[in-house]
Amino acid sequence: MPIPAGAPIVVSVNGLVKSFGPHRVLNGVSFDVRRGEVVVVLGPSGSGKSTMLRCVNFLETFEGGTITVDGAPVGYRSDGQGRRRMLDEKMVAENRERVGMVFQSFNLFSHRTVLQNVMMGPVSVQHRDKSEVRKQALELLEKVGMAEKADQYPARLSGGQQQRVAIARALAMRPAVMLFDEATSALDPELVGEVLRVMRELATEGMTMVVVTHEMSFAREVADRVIFMDGGAIVEQGVPHEIMANPQTERFRSFLGTDR
Numbered sequence: 001m002p003i004p005a006g007a008p009i010v011v012s013v014n015g016l017v018k019s020f021g022p023h024r025v026l027n028g029v030s031f032d033v034r035r036g037e038v039v040v041v042l043g044p045s046g047s048g049k050s051t052m053l054r055c056v057n058f059l060e061t062f063e064g065g066t067i068t069v070d071g072a073p074v075g076y077r078s079d080g081q082g083r084r085r086m087l088d089e090k091m092v093a094e095n096r097e098r099v100g101m102v103f104q105s106f107n108l109f110s111h112r113t114v115l116q117n118v119m120m121g122p123v124s125v126q127h128r129d130k131s132e133v134r135k136q137a138l139e140l141l142e143k144v145g146m147a148e149k150a151d152q153y154p155a156r157l158s159g160g161q162q163q164r165v166a167i168a169r170a171l172a173m174r175p176a177v178m179l180f181d182e183a184t185s186a187l188d189p190e191l192v193g194e195v196l197r198v199m200r201e202l203a204t205e206g207m208t209m210v211v212v213t214h215e216m217s218f219a220r221e222v223a224d225r226v227i228f229m230d231g232g233a234i235v236e237q238g239v240p241h242e243i244m245a246n247p248q249t250e251r252f253r254s255f256l257g258t259d260r
């Protein structure tokens with residue numbers, strides 16, 4: 001379903017510049033994500049996709065540009081004279097609550113049960129009522145098909161099951177946007193589908209999502225918009241059936257390669 005142009009902007013990235021030492025890996029990246037929009041980010045390895053997502057969650061600092069989530073600046077505020085940018089820890093902490101992130105590695109706490117993993121953030125970071133959090137956590141586990149495993153430890157679960165718990169855990173914080181960084185890349189092929197299914201369902205329900213993936217069919221079928229990155233910049237973007245069927249640059253054409 002097309003996202004109305006008037007839908008509020010949840011994530012706004014403006015002229016983002018990021019280097020590691022002398023190596024500039026993001027070279028002025030700008031894009032907006034509107035409420036309910038699913039943006040899929042494609043690009044070759046090393047093009048800066050992960051770094052870009054990590055900046056949105058301020059897991060990386062950045063030296064140029066601005067990012068806002070739900071209107072609030074990420075990481076830095078200006079000194080009021082528009083010159084110096086000051087790191088603001090409180091802003092960073094608040095931002096992390098607005099942004100849910102799912103990584104390639106599931107990163108569940110191994111000494112906590114599935115249910116405890118999902119409840120931990122809302123209870124210890126958001127200080128929400130424990131019984132309310134438990135109820136919500138069980139609903140989320142039901143949604144990702146993991147309610148029956150609520151009392152298991154992560155080591156007893158398959159990779160696909162762990163990743164579905166990781167999605168529930170991120171959702172439990174009630175984020176404004178969910179970021180997925182190659183969430184299915186570490187999974188055995190037969191487990192990819194169950195995780196993509198959960199991601200599709202979230203998209204259908206109107207979750208705002210930025211998804212880095214190599215799953216072209218997910219991009220084609222689920223994305224409202226596809227962004228193709230190369231060399232730390234956005235090279236092409238548009239609705240998937242248009243830009244994937246008709247790439248305008250040699251770089252995107254060769255990236256899509258035999259898959260088309």
Ligand code: ADP
Binds near residue numbers: 020044048
């Ligand atoms: P992608 O996710 O598209 O594969 P990344 O964002 O991981 O790309 O990486 C972009 C570039 O930044 C690559 O050249 C990578 O080697 C470099 N890079 C990423 N993280 C670091 C880091 N922590 N230190 C130094 N270089 C890094």
Ligand code: MG
Binds near residue numbers: 049051182
């Ligand atoms: Mg990456």
